[in-house]
Amino acid sequence: MSEAPRTPSGRVPGKKEDGRTARARSTRARIVTAAAELFTTAGYTTTSITAIAAKAEVSEPTVYYSFGTKRAILTTALDLAVAGDDEPIPTLERQWVRDALADPDPLGQLRRQVAGAADIYLRAAPLLDVVRSAATTDPDLAEVWAANLQQRLTVQRVFTDALARKTTLRDGLTAEAAADVALAVLSPENYNLLVAHRGWSHQQWQDWAVDALTRLLTPADGHA
Amino acid sequence: MSEAPRTPSGRVPGKKEDGRTARARSTRARIVTAAAELFTTAGYTTTSITAIAAKAEVSEPTVYYSFGTKRAILTTALDLAVAGDDEPIPTLERQWVRDALADPDPLGQLRRQVAGAADIYLRAAPLLDVVRSAATTDPDLAEVWAANLQQRLTVQRVFTDALARKTTLRDGLTAEAAADVALAVLSPENYNLLVAHRGWSHQQWQDWAVDALTRLLTPADGHA
DNA sequence: ACATTCTTATAGTGTGACTATGAAAACTCC
DNA sequence: GGAGTTTTCATAGTCACACTATAAGAATGT
DSSP states (O other), rough: OOOOOOTTTOOOOTTTOOOHHHHHHHHHHHHHHHHHHHHHHTTTTTHHHHHHHHHHSSOOHHHHHHHHHHHHHHHHHHHHHHHHHSOOOOGGSSHHHHHHHHSHHHHEEEEEEEEHHHHHHHHHHHHHHHHHHHHHTTTTHHHHHHHHHHHHHHHHHHHHHHHHHHSSSOTTHHHHHHHHHHHHTTTTHHHHHEEEOOOOOOOHHHHHHHHHHHHSOOOOOSSO | OOOOOOOTSOOTTTOOOOHHHHHHHHHHHHHHHHHHHHHHHHHHTTOOHHHHHHTTTOOOOHHHHSSHHHHHHHHHHHHHHHHSSSSSGGGGGGGHHHHHHHOOOOOHHHHHHHHHHHHHHHHHHHHHHHHHHHTTTHHHHHHHHHHHHHHHHHHHHHHHHHHHHSSOOOOOOOHHHHHHHHHTTTTTHIIIIIITTOOOOHHHHHHHHHHHHHHHHHHSSSSS
């Protein structure tokens, strides 16, 4: 009953791998990628376990053996997409976050944090949308979504606190309200809306987000 | 087979009502309000027709007789909430839109259009979220959501075109891009995030939206 | 060889949207 | 007040799909 720490893909870090567990892990990977593609194109509820098994070229019981529930497949896929790798490092401890916080220039910080968010959304925005939608049908996924939102808020708070130490925020703008604004501007919903639906490029979105955060969080100085 | 125009609640305008159809309409109304409450609290998929029938105090076959599908109940509820009344008047022909377009002051226009959006979201934001979520499970609801988004985009384009005639937009900002930005700022997702989830007041959101649109769409003049 | 782990085949359960049929109940019209 | 129409209800059943149960076959480790 003792739980070993696991990477999103199911690997136990720092432990030599069996040929069996390696094969099992590759099966899991095939299932996750197949499911992610189906989820993001056809939708969560619309995608049946049967379809996932077919696309991954495994039998249906194997899917259940590997993940247990459909929900587990989605959360695994999300973790992988958000992290971008197989390391279970919290966002706040990622290097780009440290770099952004350490940047003495407020604009530099904003640029770095927008780039970081964009990097994540490039991989994970569609899946985040899937989770958000499925949250209304599955209470457990609702918790996952709530946790993700809470996490993003925490990150934004850390960023706006840092920002407030480097420059003055706009008159009457508390660090908390600034975090809320950043949360809204840098939300996956906005990214999806502008990039996926309105056809903005990844770079356009970043430029816009940096500009928007600058204009909305810091006082207007003449050099616009 | 000739279809009469109908209000969202099912009334045929300008036609004297039977006692029967009046009763039927009141049952439809009971079903819609019951369903809307359940949808927004428990979610679309989670809410069963049985539960709706129970809350509306009608039998299950009556629900099917009145609406046919679960989806039809949701779309009816959404139409009612968005319109705010029983009149099938398109958004662009509503009085507040005319007033906003006619306002010679750019800031006045922004204030009016934000107030109009806020007024709609005050009633319809939760249901819009329900539709957005359910859109991934039901292709027909996906169309409803797409139509709603398209409609909001059209409205924003009209507004930004009008704005561009009253004042200059920011350097390099086309009217189309401005509409996209307004679409994002005034999205129901942002309203839900800031008001429902982050605890902003209805008025705070409006003030913020007016300020954000001013800063993001019009050039910075010194009087900030 | 033998045990362990992974994969598969087959059959079944439970839930919930939707359909079918038919019969009461309420209302309109004559 | 009775015939016809519309609305409501009762009952039963279909179908899709997530998930479970059981057991057997295949691959790998010792």
